[in-house]
Amino acid sequence: MEKEIVNRVAQSKLITFNLEDYYPIGERMVLDIKDWLYEGFILREKEFRSHVEEHDWTAYQNAYVALQCSSDAIIPGWAFMLIASKLQPYAKKVVQGSLEDLETALYQTVLDQLDVAEFTDKPVIIKGCSNKPVPENAYLMAVTKIQEVAKSVMYGEACSSVPLYKKK
DSSP, X not given: OOXXXXXXXXXXXXXXXXXXXXXXXXXXXXXXXXXXXXXXXBOOHHHHHHHHXXXXXXXXXXXXXXXXXXXXXXXXXXXXXXXXXXXXXXXXXXXXXXXXXXXHHHHHHHHHTOOOGGGTTSEEEXXXXXXXXXXXXXXXXXXXXXXXXXXXXXXXXXXXXXXXXXXX
């Protein structure tokens, strides 16, 4: 007589938390100001302001924008602030840094607003694999937020998880 195969994972109280489910939808764009600098290194205010005024800011409508300078130029803080003020009516979010910095800022906002009540006193597994660009920092933010209420927190998949936290 054959024994029936039981899916213990499906029957468990384990909750899978997938950061990919919280990925903010929208186009990501990088605005590199290197070409707005004299020889790619020197910010001349008059020329820089001219580039800012002539730029088509509507191209960033409803986009998430990372501002950066890919050369080793020293950029005064007001320059990025000026660009952010021009992007404000169009972009959903603007950060100074890389695309990963942008993704981290987006997840910070999402996770700050996350209601973790459903994880109270339950075992939670934070899914490790994703097809979207979930930054490493998002996993750190998720575990610190979820462990405030969860019975335990693990990382990976139900069949091969790594324990991270267990309430005492």
